[in-house]
Amino acid sequence: MENILECQNLVKFYPKCLALNSVNLTVPKGKIVGLLGPNGSGKSTLIKLANDLIQPTSGKILIAGMEPGIETKKIVSYLPERTYLNDWMTVNDMIGFFGDFYQDFNKSKAYDMLARLGVNPSLRLKTMSKGTKEKVQLILVMSREAQLYLLDEPIGGVDPAARDYILDTIIGNYNPEATVIISTHLIADVEKILDEVIFINQGNIVLVSTVDDIRENENKSVDALFREVFKC
């Protein structure tokens, strides 16, 4: 199985709106992929489908050849756009929690990253700022040794300095067999770490390409191409 993620005629209807319109897509192993599109283009819907948080209206989504379920949840590390941490717990508690439920969770990695970003692990999450919570959440997600990381707007709420560190950990920390899919519209920031990009608009895949191809063929950056494709 070469593809970690595969969509076959994937359709998702919400009441009164079509979120994904018969999407066909394959994402290979070992890539860092940007899932790029304007607000409401279907990025989060696609990621939620991959996480079994919503069910497709029709078509299929496969992770390592399996439909989303317990087995895929063991190998997918998901960062939602929401802060989902139990706010009465301390960071230490959360690390224990992740360690309990995810066999691929690497505690020492998590403590290393916390120290680097200066987060005190004995603090309760309730007392933390929004940005710090997002850092903690990202650290938890990236400390898993997963096969597929699905990061929904991972850097939206953190300061630019932490942003660079986070992007460095994303490329530095994961195993070369794993795939990272980053959904964002902060393209300029993530562009330098991406291998491939997927442009999505109004539920349709507009473009799938490697970043090198875009630079060579179009002679422009991903950010510039994005602005051109999605010009309002």
Next chain:
Amino acid sequence: MLRKLLRYEIKATSRTFLPMYALLIVFALINKFFMAVNSSYLKIPQAIAMSVFVFIIIGICVMTLVVTIQRFNKNLLTDEGYLSFTLPVRVHSHIDSKMIVTLMWSVLSVLVSLISIFVMSVNETTILSFQRFMNELMAAFSQIGPSGYVLILEAVLLVIFGILSSTVEIYAAITVGNMSSKHKLLTGIGAYLGFGVIQQIIVSIILSSSDKSITRYFNLLETAGEFAQVQAAETVLLVLIAYMVIVGVALYFFTEWMLRKKLNLE
């Protein structure tokens, strides 16, 4: 995985319950002290301590309900749901763990309340009257024979299944409420009332289709012997248990299906 979920569920809820239990015991002891002193100067603080004690017991009952609703809603259907539902755990394990912990706290709340009342009121006269009561109870049991124990067992089962079934009913209502994008609370309350109405309709259909044979049966019982009456009580309890189990199981599978297939977190 259920064991791990249970551990975190207990951890999450015990920070609410344990302080309340401790407070209750403290006030039981304060009341006991006032009763022992029984001074006319202390009548007002004694009255205050007593009403606080009663309020704490009421508070514990209310809290059991609130925590039941809040844990299910917050942990599964708000932002925390993004984590809960991406754990490699089956949906029914989430429901199971929350249901079991609710049952645990309900039973513990009753026990702690009873113990605190006992601690507060224990003295020679109450012990004597308690002993007398127990003796009479035992005498009554020996008169009825083994079916007395069957009755007790059935009553205990009825309480357990009653708690579980009403918990699941609340879960089902919250889940239905969550499907509405605008009026979650209102839809939830509506669903809860709706479940009640549906149950009432079904029960009244069954009762009316039985063509008054049930009424006749109970009329006959009034003149029947003690043995027949005890047996009738056993049957009634058994029917009630079966009813609770059927309602609970139906709503359990409904909730599980909704969470699995119709979930749409904001």
